[in-house]
Amino acid sequence: MACILFSRPADDVTLNYLYYYSKELVNLSNSLGHKTINKEKEKANKNTILSLIINQKPILIMFNGHGSSEVICGHNQEVIVDSKENPEVLKNSITYALACSSALILGLKSIEKNAICFIGYKSDFALGKDPDSEASPRYDKVAKLFLEPSNILVSLLLKGNNVRKSIEKAKEEMMKNIWYLQTTNSFPEAIHYAPFLFSNYSSLVPLGNEDASINND
């Protein structure tokens, strides 16, 4: 039984979208019989998450949160993992950071410290929002185009696919959505969201062992 850890802060509008969309991943992980540890909102804090990583040794960690090239944050932008302080906490894990830019430095440092694989973004993660949705993720047709590819990636990892295939499928979905945004007439902003989704496409990278899966740790 694989141990999966989710860190899901929700203390601003953007994070609330990530929080909403990742809920189905927590449910999927549970339904697949994985030992699923879900820390959300204020429980997505440094002490709690680090303690769980050390004691439970999750094979897959999904971080939602703000970030930079060097850090991943939790609730209230508290730094949880810092390339200068504790990149070794990710050792022996596959990490997916749905956060800005953390693949640039933190991801590389974690691999140096024996992380199995770090999946993240080299640039800021872009998220489009439907102006008519009134910040309700459930009804937001634009946010769906940005966040469903990320969910496909994690779903495939949870089902035991390796990193390479999971990223490939997520990128296929991103490209499909970019094409949709370029060609649809269903809302006037559509084509102008495409460069931002293409930025996510370009900056999503795996670092470390792309053949890794939660089944072959």
Add this chain to the structure above:
Amino acid sequence: MSEENIEEIKKEIAIERLRQAPSTIKISFGNNGGFMNRDEMIKQVLDNTETGKKIINLQLEYLKAFKKGILAGG
């Protein structure tokens, strides 16, 4: 042409592309936790903020991808 001029041209291209978008477009990009509309994105570019520089870069990368045919298929 100097590097400074090239950077100014890149900035103008990005701004012109953003100006073509409806004012209602909403994007979260970076760590401020909120969404920017069109005019707020243009301001980031004009003010030479880090976010503005990244917006210029992604607009240019998108155009390059078009030129290479990466975005030509369905």
